[in-house]
Amino acid sequence: MPTITDVARLAGVSSSTVSYVLSGKRSISATTRARVEKAVADLGYRPHAGARALASSRTNVLGVVVPLRADVNVNVIMQFVHTIATTARQHDHDVLLLTQEEDAGLQRVTSGALVDALIVMDIEAEDPRVAVLRAIAAPSVLIGVPRDDRGLTCVDFDFEDAARAAVEHLAGLGHRVIGLLGSPPETLRRRAAYAERVRGSFEAAAAAAGVARAAQACEVGTEGVRAALAALRAEQPELTGLVVHNEAALPALLAELARAKLRVPADVSVVTIGASDASLHLPQPLDSLDMPAREVGRVAVEMVMARLDGPVAAETRLLAAPLVERGSTAPPRRPARGAAGAVTPSRRRSARPR
Amino acid sequence: MPTITDVARLAGVSSSTVSYVLSGKRSISATTRARVEKAVADLGYRPHAGARALASSRTNVLGVVVPLRADVNVNVIMQFVHTIATTARQHDHDVLLLTQEEDAGLQRVTSGALVDALIVMDIEAEDPRVAVLRAIAAPSVLIGVPRDDRGLTCVDFDFEDAARAAVEHLAGLGHRVIGLLGSPPETLRRRAAYAERVRGSFEAAAAAAGVARAAQACEVGTEGVRAALAALRAEQPELTGLVVHNEAALPALLAELARAKLRVPADVSVVTIGASDASLHLPQPLDSLDMPAREVGRVAVEMVMARLDGPVAAETRLLAAPLVERGSTAPPRRPARGAAGAVTPSRRRSARPR
DNA sequence: CGCTCGAATCGAAGCGCTTCAACGACCGTA
DNA sequence: TACGGTCGTTGAAGCGCTTCGATTCGAGCG
Structure with a gap:
């Protein structure tokens, strides 16, 4: 696996320049950019996700808690998951799957810096997880609305x-x-x-x-x-x-x-x-x-993404079914x-x- | 978020000792172990996944490619996914969800060191992905058997x-x-x-x-x-x-x-x-x-885990349905x-x- | 003409962890 | 008593990346 240093050497620039080309966080001359991009392509370079996460404290991974109960409609769940995954990719994020069973899963993946944010599905009126979500630093979006949704960002069918x-x-x-x-x-x-x-x-x-x-x-x-x-x-x-x-x-x-x-x-x-x-x-x-499941999934991702850069006020959004x-x-x-x-x-x- | 250094300081040991306590890779005296474990608990310490992945080149994440077509049985898919996630957790691994649509997804997550290994579902007789899987360094298990399964590890219903x-x-x-x-x-x-x-x-x-x-x-x-x-x-x-x-x-x-x-x-x-x-x-x-879906999922994870430490010969396993x-x-x-x-x-x- | 300013690039520090080599203490043995 | 061996522990290097100054250069301005 080539590293950023290999790319830098091949392009004849420093590794920080390569980094800036890749992230676009500083201006880069057109010629340099071209040379770097060519080197990246030639080497088939891919940034090491762990290294990137360590240095930037951003994982580009979204945690999604999927309910796997017998009594929820599996089709709808799959539609959610699919749309969430697809939309997340459009925002350059991947999706980490969490199951309901693991009690401390939410804490584990957030404080272990496995994910940047959470989407939690199948919320109950008095869901014990909302307390956890309130306490967690990572932004989160609930699919479903608990009885008390103060301070939480929710999206659901109406x-x-x-x-x-x-x-x-x-x-x-x-x-x-x-x-x-x-x-x-x-x-x-x-x-x-x-x-x-x-x-x-x-x-x-x-x-x-x-x-x-x-x-x-x-x-x-x-x-x-x-x-x-x-x-x-x-x-x-x-x-x-x-x-x-x-x-x-x-x-x-x-x-x-x-x-x-x-x-x-x-x-x-x-x-x-x-x-x-x-x-x-x-x-x-x-x-x-007709409940617009795909729309709900999409909106959930958009909402959580918005909250990744800078705080956004909490909000509950209900989507109408025609x-x-x-x-x-x-x-x-x-x-x-x-x-x-x-x-x-x-x-x-x-x-x-x- | 406390770091391993904080734990080490509180326990009065070096950070490498903490690391060894956590990984169990070297013998540690009972008293030291106890002190470290107490410090971990007191601080609520969780290792930073990225840092760990960077240093150890192991992510403890399993990539799972889920088919989201209309014509496959969603229930079965969910059973697979659920069992895979649960079994993976028993092996201290998480599950990263990949969709079919993204062509280069397999390469992206393996060469980007997002996952250690892959499980790919819904394999077709002439699946274009098997070529990719053969080329990839990360171990993989297919659920389903392609026409040519040489060198591949597969599991499926019989x-x-x-x-x-x-x-x-x-x-x-x-x-x-x-x-x-x-x-x-x-x-x-x-x-x-x-x-x-x-x-x-x-x-x-x-x-x-x-x-x-x-x-x-x-x-x-x-x-x-x-x-x-x-x-x-x-x-x-x-x-x-x-x-x-x-x-x-x-x-x-x-x-x-x-x-x-x-x-x-x-x-x-x-x-x-x-x-x-x-x-x-x-x-x-x-x-x-009765197709034992849960069993297939479990076996897939076990097989891929076995291949994470040391190479194991390729093998196709077919599970009988009673x-x-x-x-x-x-x-x-x-x-x-x-x-x-x-x-x-x-x-x-x-x-x-x- | 000398100065400031922005654009483009670089060097180095540091993110938090694992792991290797090394070391002291202590044991049993010769 | 001296010596090799094991056990428990440590310091330091380094994983691959981002990011913060610092630096250079040329353009614009009074």
């Missing part, structure tokens, strides 16, 4: 707005009784911030629209979906609209609706809240509040004060899947 | 064995006509090594067992599954057994079979080849050759020389989903 938009969409079509098929109980139990916010905003928007509603957590898998649907139906027999905030349960939900001979949207309208490509391989496309209609919603068959509940199959007349 | 076992399982139950629902065409097109090997081994095992067969690539999604099934049926109308090597298509497949009023296993037996948890949230559990029966296979209804094809719904008598 779940509250999405839930509100979903409710208003259904209400606008004339639905008077709607249900929320929410995140898995485990997600709620650990108080994932987003799950709570969807639920709260769903309730509020329904109340504001004067719509009757029920909400249920929902285990992924056929059993879970069946149980959750039954619970919703028990609470609101006349349910005609469904907001689903549980991407993994979508295939099972559609299967279950088909089994119960309920057509979408003729018998039930369905709106999902989730990653933009979640409903891609479903048997039927669904209206959705409502994309794909034909899974329609006005309810029995508007407003109709008699029988559309969702109870036994009461229905002639429903057959085509 | 797809050939899995396909053979799937075929023999069906043949053993008496099925005389079977089909393979394979990877998406895109996967085959880019010559992913594993897709080719499943196909080849399926053919060979079926031939050896004297079983008639057909094989089809299969797009994920309802449309793709429907088309692939139709093609199989066209080629082999009397099909009674299905080997599926396409995890993403499983939900759609089950939905499609249900729609065609084909019961599993009464009308069709199904065996899948895939990640151990792929069939977890399906409406119906499926017999499966056949787990979950009730989706049974002897065919019309054994051997029966008349009508079981898969053609029109000819069937009274099939109703229960």
